[in-house]
Amino acid sequence: MVRAIVGANWGDEGKGKLTDMMAQESDIVIRFQGGANAGHTIVNNYGKFALHTLPSGVFYGHTTNIIGNGVALNIPVLFNEIKSVVDKGVPMPKILISDRAQMVMPYHVLFDEYEEERLGKASFGSTKSGIAPFYSDKYAKIGFQVQELFDEENLREKLVRVCETKNVLLEHLYHKPALDPEKIFETLMEYRKMVEPYVCDVSLYLWNALKEGKNVLLEGQLGSLKDPDHGIYPMVTSSSTLAAYGAIGAGIPPYEIKKIVTVVKAYSSAVGAGAFVSEIFGEEADELRRRGGDGGEYGATTGRPRRMGWFDCVASKYGCRIQGTTDVAFTVVDVLGYLDKIPVCVGYEIDGKVTTDFPTTQLLEKAKPVLEVLDGWNCDIRGIRNYDELPENCRKYIEFVEEHIGFPITMISNGPKREDIIYRESRLSK
Numbered sequence: 001m002v003r004a005i006v007g008a009n010w011g012d013e014g015k016g017k018l019t020d021m022m023a024q025e026s027d028i029v030i031r032f033q034g035g036a037n038a039g040h041t042i043v044n045n046y047g048k049f050a051l052h053t054l055p056s057g058v059f060y061g062h063t064t065n066i067i068g069n070g071v072a073l074n075i076p077v078l079f080n081e082i083k084s085v086v087d088k089g090v091p092m093p094k095i096l097i098s099d100r101a102q103m104v105m106p107y108h109v110l111f112d113e114y115e116e117e118r119l120g121k122a123s124f125g126s127t128k129s130g131i132a133p134f135y136s137d138k139y140a141k142i143g144f145q146v147q148e149l150f151d152e153e154n155l156r157e158k159l160v161r162v163c164e165t166k167n168v169l170l171e172h173l174y175h176k177p178a179l180d181p182e183k184i185f186e187t188l189m190e191y192r193k194m195v196e197p198y199v200c201d202v203s204l205y206l207w208n209a210l211k212e213g214k215n216v217l218l219e220g221q222l223g224s225l226k227d228p229d230h231g232i233y234p235m236v237t238s239s240s241t242l243a244a245y246g247a248i249g250a251g252i253p254p255y256e257i258k259k260i261v262t263v264v265k266a267y268s269s270a271v272g273a274g275a276f277v278s279e280i281f282g283e284e285a286d287e288l289r290r291r292g293g294d295g296g297e298y299g300a301t302t303g304r305p306r307r308m309g310w311f312d313c314v315a316s317k318y319g320c321r322i323q324g325t326t327d328v329a330f331t332v333v334d335v336l337g338y339l340d341k342i343p344v345c346v347g348y349e350i351d352g353k354v355t356t357d358f359p360t361t362q363l364l365e366k367a368k369p370v371l372e373v374l375d376g377w378n379c380d381i382r383g384i385r386n387y388d389e390l391p392e393n394c395r396k397y398i399e400f401v402e403e404h405i406g407f408p409i410t411m412i413s414n415g416p417k418r419e420d421i422i423y424r425e426s427r428l429s430k
């Protein structure tokens with residue numbers, strides 16, 4: 001059986017924690033898209049980790065952790081990450097890398113930097129990990145798959161060809177030093193040594209594993225609103241963040257995905273530019289940012305302060321729908337315990353009309369939040385394990401959100417640790 005864990009919002013919903021938790025009952029955990037441009041934060045018995053490329057199943061001895069073909073694989077970053085995990089006492093995880101995964105090339109990172117520099121104020125707020133140039137090259141058919149490392153002759157030739165076009169841009173658009181294909185070749189030979197023991201035909205491996213009845217977990221990065229098709233284009237990421245893409249980015253039949261756990265955060269946060277309707281500012285935002293997540297809402301990869309906002313029913317309803325949600329995991333609810341009153345965005349006012357349907361980017365820019373204010377519960381709910389033991393106003397908040405998004409909240413996360421989870425039956429469950 002295949003389950004997916006994905007985000008409904010702008011990312012940072014707490015997917016890492018849920019994956020770490022659900023990995024316990026999984027044989028295989030797969031990253032199917034994205035690269036080292038976003039991070040998952042995981043707190044467990046070994047300590048606190050920010051994973052960018054490794055699947056969040058690496059903390060269990062029984063899981064196989066896979067980098068699927070849909071990932072933007074930065075090989076040195078992956079290996080540094082493995083080292084940092086092992087250095088903290090985690091046993092060496094079992095890792096497989098798809099022979100069809102493409103590699104982030106050293107120049108992808110450079111082009112990302114140069115382009116953001118060129119755009120200046122109009123920049124995308126990229127993490128400069130090379131992800132956009134990587135996916136551009138992939139679809140322009142000048143990317144490099146891992147398997148190409150093993151054919152030196154063709155690799156050399158292709159590098160010369162690719163560098164020719166790259167160097168025109170470097171010289172005339174960015175005014176930066178040219179690339180030397182031979183140097184890149186040498187770097188790639190280093191990469192080859194690193195990945196060689198792990199490379200395999202992942203889709204075949206998974207086909208056989210599914211036939212044997214293995215439990216597979218797809219781990220998504222970022223959230224619905226960052227999807228290049230269904231998100232807030234162009235302020236999106238460069239690969240699909242949707243569960244459906246799990247089938248492609250891992251190489252499994254789409255009908256195998258039986259459960260889609262969509263992680264929804266109890267308030268909003270976003271990184272990068274783009275419309276963010278329920279955004280709050282000033283002291284109100286600072287306090288939520290300080291208290292948010294586990295130690296504040298700052299980027300796991302960049303350390304950048306995240307933009308903060310109240311819970312957005314419009315964006316979350318859409319985010320859940322577009323994922324094909326079977327279950328909602330509602331996270332970081334504990335953080336809201338300091339508020340007397342909790343505003344929730346229940347609609348968008350656009351050109352004088354109120355809607356609860358998430359619009360396209362042009363209209364989104366004009367949207368103003370319609371807020372409804374709920375009573376807070378004013379206490380610490382960490383440590384509670386039964387839904388009925390939550391304060392009444394907290395349950396009301398959860399049920400209000402469930403009503404507005406229209407998808408069953410079956411899990412509530414009330415702390416950063418694995419065991420901080422409350423299971424709940426929802427009348428919306430099928």
Ligand code: GDP
Pocket residue numbers: 007011012013014015016017038039040041042043222292293294295300331332333334335413414415416417420
């Ligand atoms: P991801 O990219 O979706 O995995 O999200 P992050 O790694 O950015 O996770 C958000 C942060 O919230 C991390 O610091 C987690 O440790 C933390 N976190 C996850 N769930 C909860 C929760 O229920 N309560 C609190 N207080 N923190 C949580």
